[in-house]
Amino acid sequence: MNEQDLAKRIVSKLDEGLTDLSSGALYRLRVAHEAALSRANAGRPGSGLAGGAWSGSGSASLLNRRVLVPLFGLILGLSVLLFWHQQQSQQQISRQADYAELDAQVLTDELPVTAYLDTGFEIWLYHHTTD
């Protein structure tokens, strides 16, 4: 008997055994077969939906920790800075509007601006009051 004949007899014996397997054993074999295929596919890059999804989830997690968190902090910081700056600007405009009202009165008053700063006039008022 050569090797070829021996192999045929072994296969024939195994095939005979298959018909005697219980339904439970067949089910376990099918589950193990599918699990082995899934693991094999997961090892290959870009092979199959399950593998891609698992890979994407890992990247997102990494992105969260290293990029998104500092980025969010930066945006938050800039927003606070912008808000603070706008508040300051509004206050300054409001303050200038108040000055504008007062200065408009000072500049249109009968008494000229020079009168308030003229030391000679101060003396004149102080020493030459006849009222």
Next chain:
Amino acid sequence: MLLLALPAGVYAGKGTADSRGPEWAQLTSEQQHILAPLAQDWPKLEGKRRIKWVEIAKRYPKMTSQEQQRLQSRMQQWASMTPEEHAQVRERYKKLKAMPPEKREAIQRKWREYEGLTEAEKKTLRDAHPGQAPRKPGQTLTHE
């Protein structure tokens, strides 16, 4: 995109209307006419002062013609004064305004008398009592 827009917004706010105020060319022709005495000094004015003058220009149409003339004749002098002098004048003006009308009228009359003096007489007054001038703002025009 938001990240790029935020600092741009901060810079824009800091660099234009808020801190530097409007440029002369950005004023309306009416504002330029009202603020004409300040045209030469405008580039040197601080942003907050520019904003204030624009606010004053908004009030101009409601002023009497006499007030409008006073404003325009005093504008340049006011713009050339220091912030300390502005504060001093404002303070004294507020005290004057709080006085009874007859006292204010008396001070205005005294000013007209003082204006009638010669420059030499005014100088004599300033030099004759060096130290006599009241130091604190408000004490000056409230002696009446």
